[in-house]
Amino acid sequence: MISRLPVTIVRACLREGRGGSPTAVLDETPLSDEERCRVPVLAGTSHAVFVAVRGSAVALRFFTAEGELPACGHGTIAALAFxxxxxxxxxxxxxxxxxxxxxxxxxxxxxxxxxxAFEPGSVELREPTPAECGLVLPTLGVGRDTLTPGVRVASVGRARLLVPVNSRSALAALAPDFGRLRSACDRFGLLGCYVYSAPTRSGRIAARMFAPSIGVPEDIANANSTACLAADLAGRGVTGIAVDMGDSLGSPATITATARPGPVVQLGGTAEVTGVVRLP
Structure with missing residues (x-):
């Protein structure tokens, strides 16, 4: 039973103390997976994190309305704040x-x-196939004049498409066809598409994550995709990035990532515990 279950709300990946991604965090409790999927819906968040303290270790499970995720970066930051x-x-x-x-x-x-902060684990990178690009990219509304070289399939738990565009304004103008995007991503087993602008000299980047296949049309903050990008850019000499997300949703968020040879990526963010609610 999830009625009246206490849930802590954590705003993860704040930008200068504002915005962030509201995340439901709660102690592990005997629930079915179907009930776990209802928790973020009832809490008004995109994700829920279940925390189980087992001796000196802590086990985490992540859920959206569509099911369980093997990993969730901003959810991990929220769990650490909790x-x-x-x-x-x-x-x-x-x-x-x-x-x-x-x-x-x-x-x-x-x-x-x-x-x-935490280390999300190894990142796998590969070139996308022509079929993947041909079916997925048109659903994003990315024009040939805004798309830049460097599209990658990246995975840290689940695969997603990293899509570079030439400016923040091009990123802000995107209006994906979410039905077609979901169908295309489902066909290739992709979590979604992480579209990002060219990094500045200081490593500042803007990004938007579209993931209708997991029930999140657009994510306020997607830290694991940021880890994927950091690993990709590390091969091009960029060792530290700060990624701004959430502006199109009215909730500014920022995720930091550093990469060293390997590449080994460390993700970071600021979070705030806003209070405890009880599910209706």
Whole structure:
């Protein structure tokens, strides 16, 4: 039963203290997967994170209205803020586990907010096939005059398409056909499409993540896709990025990522625990 279940709402990946992606975080509880999928819907969030403390390790499970995800970057940042709030004090460090993979995460209190970071794991990159590009890209509304070289299929848990465009204005103008996009992504087993602008010299980038296949037409903040981009750009000499998302949805968010040879990526973001609600 999920009625009256207490859920902590965390705004993950804030930008200068504003916006962020509201995320439902709650203790592991005996629920069916169908009930877990209802939690973000009832909480008014795109994602829900279930947290199970098992000795010295913490297991995480991530759900959207469409089902379970093997990983969720902004959900992990939200979970770390939740764990710090639960532990009290000024810092939290722990071993996290999701989808059979263990990794370290940490969080530090900064006033009323929390700075959190973790390593999402290895990123797989490949060139897309002509069929993938031919079917998926037209559904985004990306014109030949705005698309730039470097489309990649990237995976950290599930595959997605990284699509570069030449400017922030071109990114802001996108109006995907979500029905066709979902059909195209489902055909190739893609999570969705992460469209991003050319990085500035300082590594500042704007991005939008379209993922109707998991019940999220557009994501306010998608940290795992940012990790994929950081791994791709590391091969071109860009070792640190800050990605702005959520502006088209009225909720500005920023995700940071650094990459070192391997590539090994570390994701970071600021979060704020806004309170506890009970599901209707």
């Amino acid at each position: 764990l710090l709030e639960r532990a009290g004090g000024s810092e939290y460090r722990g071993a996290l586990r999701a989808a059979g993979r263990s990794f370290a995460g940490w969080a530090v209190r900064e006033g009323a907010r929390v700075r959190a």
